[in-house]
Amino acid sequence: MVMSSKILLIEDEARLRQNLQLLLTSEGYTVITASNGYEGIQRLQQEQFDLVITDIMMEEGNGFEVMEYLSTHAPDTLTIVITGYASTDSAIEALRKGAYDYLAKPFDIDMMKISIERALEKVQLRRQVQTYMQELEQRVADRTRELEEMNKKLNASLADLQAAQEQLIQSEKLSALGELISGVAHELNNPLTSVLGYAELLSHSEACPPEARTMLEKISQEAMRCHQIVKNLLSFARKQKPEKKYIDMNALCRKTLDLLAYQLRVNNITVVTQLAEGLPKTMADQHQLQQVLVNLLTNAYQAMADYRGEGKLTVATAYDEDKIYIRVTDNGPGIPPQSLRRIFDPFYTTKEKGTGLGLSLSYGIVQEHGGEIGVVSQLGQGTTFTVALPIIAEPVPEQEAPSRSTPTSLPAQKILVVDDEETILDLVTDILHTLGHQVETASSGREALQKMDSQQYDLIICDIKMPEVDGRQIYQFLKDKHPSLLNRLIFSSGDTASEESQEFLKETGCLFLQKPYLLEEFTQVLHQACLRTEEEVQQP
Template identity: 45%
Template sequence: MPEAAAILLIEDEARLCKNLQTLLQLEGYRVITAANGLEGLNILQQESFDLVITDVVMPHMDGFQVMDHLREHCPDTVVVAITAYVSTESAIDALRHGAYDYIAKPFDFDLMHLVIKRALEKARMQKAFRHHMSELERLIAERTRDLSETNEFLRRSLVDLQAVQEQLILTEKIRTLGELTAVVAHELRDPLGLIIGFTQVLKEMAPPGSTMKAKLEEVTQAAARCHQIVDSLFAFTWRQPPHKVYTDINSLCEKVLAALAFQVDLNHILLERRFDNNLPHPMADPQQLQQALFNIALNACQAIMTNRGEGKLVVETKLDQGMILIACHDDGPGIPQEHLVKIFDPFFTTKAGRAGLGLSVAYGIIEAHGGKLSAHNRVPEGATFLVKLPLGGMTSPGDASLNVVHRSLPGKRVLVIDSDEKNLALLQDVVRHLGHQVEGVYSPQELLERIVRESYDLLIIRIDLPGIDGPALYRRVHLIRPELAQHAIFIADDMLSDEHSRFLEQLSCPLLRKPFSIADIEATMRRALQT
């Protein structure tokens, strides 16, 4: 019978510590407890453990100090951090101090048990790996004198194994970070969407030129910035396939520069635009592409500010050998040669207090579009970041039907379903503001009863409804009113499941991602009604 895994539980909340110890012992683990980090450290000096579960915030010695000790003195022991003080910064700190995973209080024990099993499996594999590495090094040492060629081959193999291990560790960190940021993004996305949506409705109602209109615009921009911060991690760890539409690249670049206008003006950076006005419109995801271009341009601005606090930023677009080129030139200090090979690596940063994900996010987005992102130094100073995008499915810039959002859409009868009361109210207000009749329901059954009794022109469906989800509801609508099913819009945040992603790929119905603007809703409604 295998020996029970040994777990050290460090938790200053006595009741939680006792309950968790009991539950883990019932699962067959040998559990020792400590009331704080200092007590836990004393125990660690006397015996070894397979796993340490530690609170982060504790008296006498915090969890980060315990993690540092384990990383230095007990490399085979895996750490899981638990805390009631959840933030993206604390999650990143925990990972950097060597935590395998990060769990927020209060937590579900089944979820925690799953994390514990994964952590113990990693500990087992880590010990096996170290054993094999030690054995390999012993064999190399024994045969060095007589087998020099074989020794060189084994040395290279060892380097390769270490590189694979480092990549596995990085992948594990990214997976853990992805799980955390997915929860954070899910909790923040809905309230941010409500703030942006209702603020835009109020802004439309305010008299032109009024102070209130300007203040509401500031609120909108601040909320959008909060959303962008959440997305900077989320986009890297939960990247979705691009939702491609015909995209005006020059217009997208203008939006990026507008978002950077405050920093540019504050730091006396001179902007130069070199746009090709005849640039075709390729198929691309405008939201993802704007995020990538923003990250690249922001990096250039920061380089200029680091160098001397003022300088010149040039953004250029052109068509070259069947590819759309977007170049961002700066006259900052340039990129050290040793950094060029890893500048797009996740978590790589030379700036204090930065997560080091901005350029990684940009690289992944461009790659998902079938493009390439590269960087090189300029002479005599500065750097250039170059984006190359394929033309696939392009249209000419003169096609007004793709570039102009008309306000002449005649009034329609719209039925909206959302299980969240505030989201439903926001959608109804916006659709009503656009000049349409709108009704809202909370339950799928109520929606099905409505479409049997009455006639509607358009459906707006939240994809992650509880019970009967969006795809299942859509299939029922298609059986009852197939002509109405042809005019449906799905609403979702970035946390699309694989099943929902596959469903949307097969369907021609447009997807509206939260948070959205009034213009986004109007344009999406137009697309849905034209199908």
Template identity: 40%
Template sequence: MNTFVMDQQRAQLIQTEKMSAAGNLLAGIVHELNNPLTTILGFSELLLRDGKVSDAPRLEKIRAEAERSVRIIQNVLRLARADDSAPQIIDINESIRRTAELAQYQIRLNRIELDLNLSERSPKVLAHSGEMTQVLLNLITNAIQSISMVRASGKIQISSVVIGDRIRITVTDDGRGIRPSDMPRIFESFFTTKPTGTGLGLNLSRRIVREIGGEMSVSNNKACGATFTIELPIVANTVGENAECSIDDLDLLPPDRSVLIVDDEDHITELIETVLRDCGYRTDRLNDGAPAIELMQRNQYDILICDLHMPGVSGRDLIEWARVNRQNMRVLLLSGDVARTDVNDYARTYGIHFLSKPFSVSELTKAVQRLSS
């Protein structure tokens, strides 16, 4: 191997290490932001629902922006986390929309118009959502770079279309296109035509796509620019999808259940209590795990809603206690670590319902409804 390639690989390794340190830091910050965002989102939803505000349109702006912040940090977190879990069934249109949102700033900055033209069906594929985001983001970034080399503004089109048992995704730009002599080489690792390029984006992307049984190709457009095409096998939709439920569905909740709510954040327990009491539940709330066990010994609760990470007695301890002593009690686990695979695995192994923070009022209602039925 020549020294140029070795130097490149070393630089890439150092960069990977840096990214992973940054990823951990970021995950910590995001985790801390989840509680305040859940509070802002939840209480503004409640105020809007109850009509208690003089200026509802302004409050709606606050609510919508909190919701947008949630999506941004969740997207970043998904991307930053190393994904060592098994691939999951994901909605590819959803991946495209999320990635587009993540790239929105870059797109706007370069005066580019982004056009999504997604299949009406929501095709599911077996993949890591973080990796899918990475592939799409690589293609969008390349498209932006290609456009800004030749013009002051441009257009990127992303489309998805179902063809038999496969989904075809195309990313088209009106940039400078690919020189015919470069065409056979662009998927090679370290092949780059950019002064500061790594030449790894496309190579990695195609590897990810092939690992899940797909293929990736490229061609130049007739007029200008290039089109990248990804084809992936669709998986049959085996998991029953949950019907969307709005705040109006609160009435449908079976009333008169008793719920114990435990979270070290006072605002969160208050929010959950307000929502559940509104629909006739009896609730107790605590900000500490230890007295929760005492309370469960004294009272019978139908449902336990608890945070996973609490100082002292954790959510996991409470669940272990309940599994031994209160076998009929349903549990809803809350956690801000959306993309942590160990949390997901834990919840799945024990069949525990799981709600990731930040959640909206309707997501909370839906989760409790699923528990009660």
């Protein structure tokens, strides 16, 4: 027996209604009565019941009307019908309308109890199933949320992996590009050394007419410009650290705009500057950052000129407690989203004649300065590149100790020059002869070893990178057999002191000439080597 169930009893015969109420109440049920179908429907509108027991034939609202109401408004409530007009047709009609059971008057009380118990058991079972289904649905919903969250995390992890893969690919590209640039720069620095050296030698010659001297100065300036480009490339390839000093970024922006003034003017570009007052200085390589600005400004005005034949270019600076910001904004065509993802990749370009190196070089330079470069763009509206650089406070300068005076001339020295480039040997020989020194040359490391083993030299000028026997092997040879010459060994190289070379020079303490070098730099290193020799002689 299902206890504590609530039953609605609808019966128009008062005595039968009262007797059934007493009987069912004694069985532990809560029984509410109604004297006709309409009153029963009113009860159903006010309360919920587990079971409805209704007579069929009643003057005001019959049992069929009650069942129709239940089928619409309380379909889960079971119905047992009772009637004194038993017939097969009425039984079929009652069952068709959804009755759980049909009892004919006079009915057996025990049979009625059994029918009620089974009906209520069915109600209870149905509710248990509903509860289970609700719990199951909730579990499914919870699990679905968990799977959705997991899917989001997996998608995020996949995105991170893809980003890491793209970064690794870009890093590998940069590494390969760096090796290529390093080799090219090394080859360029050797002829640049000859161009600069001979231009200076000729310009210092008494026989050089003034007009030729002017042209030679232009040759030197352009050669130094090429050298600076090579240095920028090497810095991007991480073969050389930038030459940093404290600079004014506002002044650098103005200088760069002046440099590009002609190109901006002929392409109908209106320039707007919004340079922050009181912008702090920071430590940076002026030439490298100017190259970044040139790349950004050039890309901007070219994009606007191609897009609409004119444009507005805005250069702005700003700062906060930690960083300086330089923003270059154009109103050009904008950059497609698929291109934005690769905009800093080496060799990636959307221009027909572009190399794809400008922005990747700029990215490397800004990274080398501990900064960041970013871009936002909207198609048809324009593009903004932002360079963020850390503010590095300028230290209070310390009072410099008086330096030893550099002698204006050197006593004649016997010098061995070692280099696998014939033009470098000829240039250094001419310079040293001009300075009054005796010179011997060796075009390979092996030849140099033979000469050092058979003759004595005051100074040795030696290239680091050479085939077969290089500068490191020559150093080891001198360390083993002629250690007194180590302090008089000057190394030179066209790869501008790669990290490997820098470590080698740091370990050995040898003097270094970076190709290409000016005559003044060359003579200063010679003086330093001679000072080392003098200190050796003066030591007891």
